[in-house]
Amino acid sequence: xxxxxxxxxxxxxxxxxxxxxxxxxxxxxxxxxxxxxxxxxxxxxxxxxxxxxxxxxxxxxxxxxxxxxxxxxxxxxxxxxxxxxxxxxxxxxxxxxxxxxxxxxxxxxxxxxxxxxxxxxxxxxxxxxxxxxxxxxxxxxxxxxxxxxxxxxxxxxxxxxxxxxxxxxxxxxxxxxxxxxxxxxxxxxxxxxxxxxxxxxxxxxxxxxxxxxxxxxxxxxxxxxxxxxxxxxxxxxxxxxxxxxxxxxxxxxxxxxxxxxxxxxxxxxxxxxxxxxxxxxxxxxxxxxxxxxxxxxxxxxxxxxxxxxxxxxxxxxxxxxxxxxxxxx
Amino acid sequence: xxxxxxxxxxxxxxxxxxxxxxxxxxxxxxxxxxxxxxxxxxxxxxxxxxxxxxxxxxxxxxxxxxxxxxxxxxxxxxxxxxxxxxxxxxxxxxxxxxxxxxxxxxxxxxxxxxxxxxxxxxxxxxxxxxxxxxxxxxxxxxxxxxxxxxxxxxxxxxxxxxxxxxxxxxxxxxxxxxxxxxxxxxxxxxxxxxxxxxxxxxxx
Numbered sequence: 001x002x003x004x005x006x007x008x009x010x011x012x013x014x015x016x017x018x019x020x021x022x023x024x025x026x027x028x029x030x031x032x033x034x035x036x037x038x039x040x041x042x043x044x045x046x047x048x049x050x051x052x053x054x055x056x057x058x059x060x061x062x063x064x065x066x067x068x069x070x071x072x073x074x075x076x077x078x079x080x081x082x083x084x085x086x087x088x089x090x091x092x093x094x095x096x097x098x099x100x101x102x103x104x105x106x107x108x109x110x111x112x113x114x115x116x117x118x119x120x121x122x123x124x125x126x127x128x129x130x131x132x133x134x135x136x137x138x139x140x141x142x143x144x145x146x147x148x149x150x151x152x153x154x155x156x157x158x159x160x161x162x163x164x165x166x167x168x169x170x171x172x173x174x175x176x177x178x179x180x181x182x183x184x185x186x187x188x189x190x191x192x193x194x195x196x197x198x199x200x201x202x203x204x205x206x207x208x209x210x211x212x213x214x215x216x217x218x219x220x221x222x223x224x225x226x227x228x229x230x231x232x233x234x235x236x237x238x239x240x241x242x243x244x245x246x247x248x249x250x251x252x253x254x255x256x257x258x259x260x261x262x263x264x265x266x267x268x269x270x271x272x273x274x275x276x277x278x279x280x281x282x283x284x285x286x287x288x289x290x291x292x293x294x295x296x297x298x299x300x301x302x303x304x305x306x307x308x309x310x311x312x313x314x315x316x317x318x319x320x321x322x323x324x325x326x327x328x329x
Numbered sequence: 330x331x332x333x334x335x336x337x338x339x340x341x342x343x344x345x346x347x348x349x350x351x352x353x354x355x356x357x358x359x360x361x362x363x364x365x366x367x368x369x370x371x372x373x374x375x376x377x378x379x380x381x382x383x384x385x386x387x388x389x390x391x392x393x394x395x396x397x398x399x400x401x402x403x404x405x406x407x408x409x410x411x412x413x414x415x416x417x418x419x420x421x422x423x424x425x426x427x428x429x430x431x432x433x434x435x436x437x438x439x440x441x442x443x444x445x446x447x448x449x450x451x452x453x454x455x456x457x458x459x460x461x462x463x464x465x466x467x468x469x470x471x472x473x474x475x476x477x478x479x480x481x482x483x484x485x486x487x488x489x490x491x492x493x494x495x496x497x498x499x500x501x502x503x504x505x506x507x508x509x510x511x512x513x514x515x516x517x518x519x520x521x522x523x524x525x526x527x528x529x530x531x532x533x
Binding site: 003008057193 | 502
């Protein structure tokens, strides 16, 4: 996102947006030269008393060469701009090789993102690697007691995920966080007024993502400046744009089509992650929406407990040592 | 500035270059019905009969056309850029015609008052009067001050009644900067690129 008193464009993280940034620079040069030319004429007319001793109409008559120049030069500039613009337009086509497809659906006044997530691919990856590698990923190292709970939960997640193999339709509603909820708590990320949301759009880094934008009521527009994207959401139509982010990170946007009083309160928050993290997030959203108790009661609990126990041992020992040292104090 | 002999020479030369387009120019878009009794032919600007003038330039009345028109009709205009208007300012009264007869003789026989009358008959204002300040800047200034004052009053009311958003608070802004750094916003040329994460300080 931008900072205070920012003059230039944001850091652009797709090749399309970087082309648009270069186009912006080209247009700025042409605008500057036109401004200088028009400004010269303006100064000539405003200062005619000094330049022409008040006799402008007698001194400035016809000039056919000038008329030819100011007819041909705009035509040349416009043809250059038009060519570049068309090149950029066709580079924004989605193309082949889409690996992640997101539906961004506009409502008054929030967005909802829909994915079709195939649960199973990640589990296969985990099964292919041994559990030690998996545990290294899930437990990067003993940090605090708080991580113990999250670690065991993640272990259970993997088991639950293995029971949920298949295609899942994931839907997340993204509401703008109200100003009254803004806080200074470092655990919260909702410090940005009219920018932070309840759930964000997930895109994959380095791969072609397809965003299908539509609406169920009035016109909206899904735009993220850093990704070089602005797509109108028109009732009865689905507009598609391809996004290939080069770097991971968080990118902000807004609704760009006036849609009512809440138009400024429906921000867009895009999280770009590598494939693994993206799949983790989607998997998490599927798991969180499941009926856990029902699932657990219908399975082999021994397996999950054994696996969880193996990995918990490190943390369990760490936990005991911390408890001992605290008791001594 | 052309006067006298030079004026006559200029006007005649200009008339030759702009051959009496008066009739054709006047009838473009005109709603005056054509009078069949008037003989339509090309006239030089200083030779247009009164009947034709009444038909196509009713605003002229008894005044002489003394030069080529700047537009499609013969009008009087006081402008330093255009020192020779197409028509005389005053009508041809008997007194003026008498003076004009006298003007054809030696100008030393004209008194200052007569010269002034002749001038005022041909021209409405002198150059000094045209270029004299009008004082309109005061009117423009007061309108500007009025609008500025109204805007200031509204601004004072707004500042004292409408609550300011929390993002204008400096502490909140510092927290926002910290969060932006945490999220690595602007890693190439933006905010995060100016922060040294290893030493936990801003780059120098």
